[in-house]
Amino acid sequence: MKIELAVLFGGRSVEHEVSVISALQAMENLNREKYSVHPVYIAKTGEMYTGSSLCSMSSYLNISEMLQACQQVTFVPKGGNVYLQPVLTAGRRGQSVRIDVAFPITHGTNVEDGALQGYLKTVGVPFVGPDVLASAVGMDKYVMKTMLRDGGFPVLDCVRLIRGETAEDMIRRIEEKMAYPVIVKPVNLGSSVGISKAADRESLEVALETAFTYADVILAEPAIVNLREINCSVVGDAWDADASECEEPFMEDEILSYQDKYMDGGSKGTKQSGSKGMAGLKRKIPADISMEMREKIRTMAVEAFCCLGFTGVSRIDFMLVCVKDTRNIN
Numbered sequence: 263m264k265i266e267l268a269v270l271f272g273g274r275s276v277e278h279e280v281s282v283i284s285a286l287q288a289m290e291n292l293n294r295e296k297y298s299v300h301p302v303y304i305a306k307t308g309e310m311y312t313g314s315s316l317c318s319m320s321s322y323l324n325i326s327e328m329l330q331a332c333q334q335v336t337f338v339p340k341g342g343n344v345y346l347q348p349v350l351t352a353g354r355r356g357q358s359v360r361i362d363v364a365f366p367i368t369h370g371t372n373v374e375d376g377a378l379q380g381y382l383k384t385v386g387v388p389f390v391g392p393d394v395l396a397s398a399v400g401m402d403k404y405v406m407k408t409m410l411r412d413g414g415f416p417v418l419d420c421v422r423l424i425r426g427e428t429a430e431d432m433i434r435r436i437e438e439k440m441a442y443p444v445i446v447k448p449v450n451l452g453s454s455v456g457i458s459k460a461a462d463r464e465s466l467e468v469a470l471e472t473a474f475t476y477a478d479v480i481l482a483e484p485a486i487v488n489l490r491e492i493n494c495s496v497v498g499d500a501w502d503a504d505a506s507e508c509e510e511p512f513m514e515d516e517i518l519s520y521q522d523k524y525m526d527g528g529s530k531g532t533k534q535s536g537s538k539g540m541a542g543l544k545r546k547i548p549a550d551i552s553m554e555m556r557e558k559i560r561t562m563a564v565e566a567f568c569c570l571g572f573t574g575v576s577r578i579d580f581m582l583v584c585v586k587d588t589r590n591i592n
C-alpha cells in the first residue's frame with residue numbers, strides 16, 4: 263500500500279515563491295510507486311488547496327485561475343486518523359483522503375518557524391523535518407546563535423534590536439559593540455531578504471530601516487571582509503546524522519543575495535526559463551578547500567545539527583574568513 267503523503271508549501275511568508283519552487287522540485291522527484299502525493303498549497307491568505315494543477319509551475323502565472331480549478335481543504339482528525347478534507351463550497355464536494363505523513367517544504371515565517379509544525383502536531387499528522395521547537399530555533403538567528411554559542415560553536419557577536427527603540431540608541435549600542443562594516447538582518451527571515459551591509463553611520467541608519475520593513479526584531483553583526491561561504495547539509499537525527507559534501511556558493515556582490523540564490527545566479531543571469539530555485543545558484547561542489555577544512559566543516563555541521571535538535575535534512579552554512587587573493591583558509 264502506498265504512503266499517503268501531503269506536501270505542504272507556500273504560506274503567509276515573504277519566501278512564499280521560494281517554497282513553491284522547492285516543493286515542485288521535490289514532488290517531481292518523489293517515488294510515485296512508494297508515495298501517493300497530495301499537494302497542499304497554502305495561499306498567501308492562509309487558505310489551503312489541493313489539486314493536480316498545483317504541480318505545474320506555469321499554473322502559478324495566474325494563481326486565482328489555478329485555485330478555481332483546485333479544492334480548498336483542511337486537515338481533520340477523526341478516529342485516530344487525520345484526513346485532508348474538502349472545505350464545502352457552493353457546487354463543490356471532493357473526497358476526503360487519509361494522510362499518513364505531511365512533508366512541509368516551506369520557507370520563512372508562519373510555515374518554517376514552528377507555526378505550521380505546531381498545527382500539524384495539534385491535528386496529529388506525523389511530519390517530516392524538525393519538530394516545533396527546533397523549527398522555531400532554526401528560524402530565529404538570535405536564538406540560534408545563543409544556543410550555538412552555548413554549545414561552544416564559533417558565532418559572531420551581535421546586537422539584537424526591537425522596533426520602537428530610537429535610531430540613535432540603536433546606533434549607539436551597535437557602535438559600542440562593533441566596528442564598521444556591519445551587517446543588518448531581520449532575525450526571522452531567510453533567502454537574504456532585508457539584509458544589507460553598512461560601511462558607516464549613515465548607511466547603518468538605512469540598513470536598520472530596511473530590515474525593519476520585514477521584521478519587528480532585527481540584528482546587527484560585524485561584517486566579515488573577504489568572506490568565503492561554505493555550505494554543508496546534514497541528514498538524520500540526534501542519534502544518527504551524516505554530512506554531505508561541502509559546496510561553495512558564489513555571489514555577484516558583497517552579499518549572497520536573493521538574486522544570486524534564485525534568479526539563475528544573479529542579475530546578469532539568464533531568466534528566460536524562470537527560476538530554478540537554488541538549482542540556479544552558481545556554486546562549486548565539492549568546494550575548493552583542503553581535506554582538513556572539509557572534515558572540520560562536516561564534523562561541525564553534524565554537531566550543530568544535533569545541538570539545535572534538528573531532524574530530517576538541514577543545510578548548515580559556514581562563513582570563512584579568507585586571506586584575499588591566495589584563497590588560503592586557516
Ligand SMILES: Nc1ncnc2c1ncn2[C@@H]1O[C@H](COP(=O)(O)OP(=O)(O)O)[C@@H](O)[C@H]1O
Pocket residue numbers: 418445447451452453454455457483484485486487489491513516517518519579
Ligand atoms: N556577518 C556577515 N559578514 C559578511 N557577510 C554576511 C554576514 N552575514 C550575512 N552575510 C551575507 O548575507 C547572506 C545572507 O545572510 P544569512 O545570515 O545567511 O541570511 P539568510 O538566512 O537570509 O540566508 C550570506 O550568505 C552572506 O553572503
Ligand SMILES: [Mg+2]
Pocket residue numbers: 453454579
Ligand atoms: Mg544564508
